[in-house]
Amino acid sequence: MDLLNIFNKFSGLTVMALVGESGTGKSFKSKLLAQKYNIDAIIDDGLLIQNDKILGGRSAKTEKTYMGAVRIALFDDKDHRDEVAKIIKKSKIKKLLLLGTSEKMVTKIATRLQVPPPEKIIHIEDIATREEIDKAIRSRQVEGKHVIPVPAIEIQRNYSQIFYDSIKVFFSKPAMLFGKKKNQKTFEKSVVTPEFSKKGRVSISEAALTQMTIHCVQEFDSKIRIKKFSIKTNNRGYRLVITIDVPFGKQLTGEIYKLQSYIVDNIEKYTGILIEEVSIVIDKITGVDKIIKD
Numbered sequence: 001m002d003l004l005n006i007f008n009k010f011s012g013l014t015v016m017a018l019v020g021e022s023g024t025g026k027s028f029k030s031k032l033l034a035q036k037y038n039i040d041a042i043i044d045d046g047l048l049i050q051n052d053k054i055l056g057g058r059s060a061k062t063e064k065t066y067m068g069a070v071r072i073a074l075f076d077d078k079d080h081r082d083e084v085a086k087i088i089k090k091s092k093i094k095k096l097l098l099l100g101t102s103e104k105m106v107t108k109i110a111t112r113l114q115v116p117p118p119e120k121i122i123h124i125e126d127i128a129t130r131e132e133i134d135k136a137i138r139s140r141q142v143e144g145k146h147v148i149p150v151p152a153i154e155i156q157r158n159y160s161q162i163f164y165d166s167i168k169v170f171f172s173k174p175a176m177l178f179g180k181k182k183n184q185k186t187f188e189k190s191v192v193t194p195e196f197s198k199k200g201r202v203s204i205s206e207a208a209l210t211q212m213t214i215h216c217v218q219e220f221d222s223k224i225r226i227k228k229f230s231i232k233t234n235n236r237g238y239r240l241v242i243t244i245d246v247p248f249g250k251q252l253t254g255e256i257y258k259l260q261s262y263i264v265d266n267i268e269k270y271t272g273i274l275i276e277e278v279s280i281v282i283d284k285i286t287g288v289d290k291i292i293k294d
Contacts, residue, residue: 013088015116017098017106020124023140024133026099027147033127039095041088043109044149046072048084052151052188056087059159061146061194067271069194074105075112076269085114102237104276148190155190166190204271206231212271213240216263223247224259227283237274244280248287256280 018033020026030042041050045060058080060072075081088096096115100106103121110117124133139145148155152166166188210229217224228243240263246252264275 013093013115014095015098015110015118016095017100017103017110017118017121018124018127019100019103019106019121020133022101023137024124025128025136025147026124027149028136029124029127030097030099031149033122034097037095037097039097041091041093041095042097042099042149043084043113044099045069046075046080047148048087049150050091050093052154054150054154054158055091057084059148061148061192062159062161063194067273070274073100074268074274075109081112088113088115101274102276104237105274144193146192146194148192150190151188152190155192159192204273209238209240209267209273212267213242213263216266217242217244217259220259220262221255225286228281237276239277239279240275241279241281243283245284245286246282248285252282256282 016037016039018026018030027044030044033039034042041048041055043049043057047057047059048055058072060069063069063072071077072080075084098106098109098118100109106121107117128136209231213229214226217226223246225245226242227245228241230241232239232241242263260278260280263278267273267275
């Protein structure tokens with residue numbers, strides 16, 4: 001039995017995840033996915049949702065800035081994540097669905113909520129057509145509309161300031177049970193317009209990100225020198241490639257991995273952006289020539 005199965009056995013909790021870029025319709029599809037796999041609770045943008053009710057957490061949709069929303073969605077605040085973790089345990093939830101923009105994001109959410117890592121990760125492209133995804137993206141980019149997978153009454157009670165409209169989704173299974181067709185079920189979802197979507201997305205310039213990375217490296221170890229630095233971006237986050245020189249005698253085992261974590265944790269903490277990957281290339285071991293001459 002592998003570690004994941006052992007973890008699940010003793011926790012009594014199975015975790016799944018739905019992954020897709022921002023605005024591709026994950027929240028809209030999450031309830032249907034939950035019914036298919038008999039999942040009884042969903043984590044979506046900082047909220048814990050069960051049986052059409054908000055059990056706990058804070059909605060990222062209420063934040064005034066995009067960065068603030070990302071921090072909420074990632075459970076960056078300790079009080080926030082501890083509250084939700086306690087409710088998950090107390091409610092004896094057996095199956096949990098995590099929503100996120102990348103596999104890294106849902107894994108980080110699982111770690112922060114003290115639940116097992118997702119044993120099954122489904123991508124939005126697996127359950128939605130290209131037409132559905134494009135429609136969702138247009139609604140997000142042009143109209144600034146977001147979906148929370150709970151009925152309007154829940155949003156009006158808790159977040160009336162961002163409520164916009166509600167939509168009903170009809171879902172029926174063609175399967176027959178005891179010779180009779182199963183009843184059609186209706187799901188209601190709420191459409192909201194967050195403050196940050198009205199004001200536009202906040203991003204960080206490559207120059208600012210470069211400065212922060214250099215600072216992180218120097219703070220971690222002032223003897224490490226950055227030779228080259230490049231940034232790649234997409235909707236899932238930022239990918240950094242750092243080429244460095246390290247002094248001879250530096251214990252590299254484990255230290256490079258610690259440096260990667262240090263850079264990711266600090267940049268995400270202070271900016272709210274998501275660092276998808278940090279690749280470190282060691283170009284040169286400095287000080288070797290001097291030792292040989294001596």
